[in-house]
Amino acid sequence: MLITGGLGFIGSALARHLVKLEAKVTLVDSLIPEYGGNLFNIHDIQDRVTVDLSDVRDGPAMARLIKGRQFLFNLAGQTSHLDSMTDPLTDLNINAAAQLSILESCRLHNPEVKIIFASTRQVYGRPEYLPVDENHPLNPVDVNGINKLAGEWYHLLYNHVHKIRASALRLTNTYGPGMRVKDSRQTFLGIWIRQLIERNPIQIFGSGKQRRDFNFVDDVVDALLLAGAKSESEGELFNLGSKEHISLEELAATVVRLNNGGRYELVPFPADREVIDIGDYYGNFGKIDKALGWSPHVSLEEGLARTLTYYKQHHAHYWD
Ligand SMILES: NC(=O)c1ccc[n+]([C@@H]2O[C@H](COP(=O)([O-])OP(=O)(O)OC[C@H]3O[C@@H](n4cnc5c(N)ncnc54)[C@H](O)[C@@H]3O)[C@@H](O)[C@H]2O)c1
Numbered sequence: 034m035l036i037t038g039g040l041g042f043i044g045s046a047l048a049r050h051l052v053k054l055e056a057k058v059t060l061v062d063s064l065i066p067e068y069g070g071n072l073f074n075i076h077d078i079q080d081r082v083t084v085d086l087s088d089v090r091d092g093p094a095m096a097r098l099i100k101g102r103q104f105l106f107n108l109a110g111q112t113s114h115l116d117s118m119t120d121p122l123t124d125l126n127i128n129a130a131a132q133l134s135i136l137e138s139c140r141l142h143n144p145e146v147k148i149i150f151a152s153t154r155q156v157y158g159r160p161e162y163l164p165v166d167e168n169h170p171l172n173p174v175d176v177n178g179i180n181k182l183a184g185e186w187y188h189l190l191y192n193h194v195h196k197i198r199a200s201a202l203r204l205t206n207t208y209g210p211g212m213r214v215k216d217s218r219q220t221f222l223g224i225w226i227r228q229l230i231e232r233n234p235i236q237i238f239g240s241g242k243q244r245r246d247f248n249f250v251d252d253v254v255d256a257l258l259l260a261g262a263k264s265e266s267e268g269e270l271f272n273l274g275s276k277e278h279i280s281l282e283e284l285a286a287t288v289v290r291l292n293n294g295g296r297y298e299l300v301p302f303p304a305d306r307e308v309i310d311i312g313d314y315y316g317n318f319g320k321i322d323k324a325l326g327w328s329p330h331v332s333l334e335e336g337l338a339r340t341l342t343y344y345k346q347h348h349a350h351y352w353d
Pocket of ligand 1: 043065071087090112127153154213
């Protein structure tokens with residue numbers, strides 16, 4: 034098994050599950066400081082995985098790494114929406130061009146591989162209806178959404194034309210132990226957790242009324258594994274999502290309650306964020322439920338409590 038972005042939040046959680054299943058796992062990650070890669074994410078499994086600090090933009094390195102693999106969990110990505118607007122070409126090169134180059138390596142060196150690609154609900158942009166299903170129009174509001182869309186479509190194209198089995202999961206807000214909490218580059222919930230533990234007020238941008246859905250990381254790992262295991266995933270893209278959706282203000286109140294202390298405040302939206310905000314979003318995950326039998330199991334309450342416990346114990350490895 035090869036996991037690109039394997040030292041990141043979701044990639045390392047996937048690696049932990051695969052190691053439990055006795056799989057032979059190689060993690061590729063370039064550990065670019067602004068992204069979510071962190072060696073501490075694999076501190077408990079480091080002796081049972083192989084780490085390769087290559088960059089997915091390095092074609093020859095990827096060709097070497099892809100040869101002979103049964104599965105490629107393709108999770109490496111630039112995840113910051115804001116960074117994609119200030120440095121759009123880096124986002125293009127990682128989220129789109131490198132994806133095409135990875136697929137070319139698969140076509141030339143390992144057409145038998147099965148690929149699962151981590152895409153994003155950002156491809157839909159501002160929802161026209163809720164919950165958003167896979168037939169919703171695609172109107173990305175930022176460069177990241179456009180490049181991730183290209184990345185996922187390259188995967189489907191290679192499935193249809195070159196018969197390289199591939200599927201894409203459109204992840205919604207994913208949270209849990211191992212996420213980047215240093216800043217809000219990966220998710221606003223990350224910086225909220227840091228603000229709470231450092232006893233600073235959680236800052237909610239805007240009215241706090243925006244509704245969102247969240248998946249605990251273990252549920253996302255289950256979806257990745259199911260997509261890998263089942264042939265029904267091939268050539269398909271699927272939304273993930275949750276049975277619950279919640280406003281940001283309710284979410285902030287929930288984490289404050291679970292933390293037994295803290296506070297939040299509503300602050301004006303910074304202009305550069307407001308212009309790419311998508312408003313309310315929650316997804317319909319009926320397609321993956323029907324095709325692969327996936328639905329999330331960890332409630333928001335439980336997942337947030339587990340996340341807080343983790344960062345209270347391990348924050349030194351994430352922001353000190
Ligand atoms: N976390 C979420 O809420 C969320 C939502 C939607 C989609 N996704 C997608 O899921 C995937 C994993 O996200 P995550 O939350 O684990 O983020 P993450 O930043 O923790 O993980 C991504 C990993 O990719 C690595 N990486 C980035 N560029 C690379 C490059 N050029 N070469 C090699 N490695 C590189 C980073 O170092 C990092 O470890 C991403 O593709 C992201 O777009 C995540």
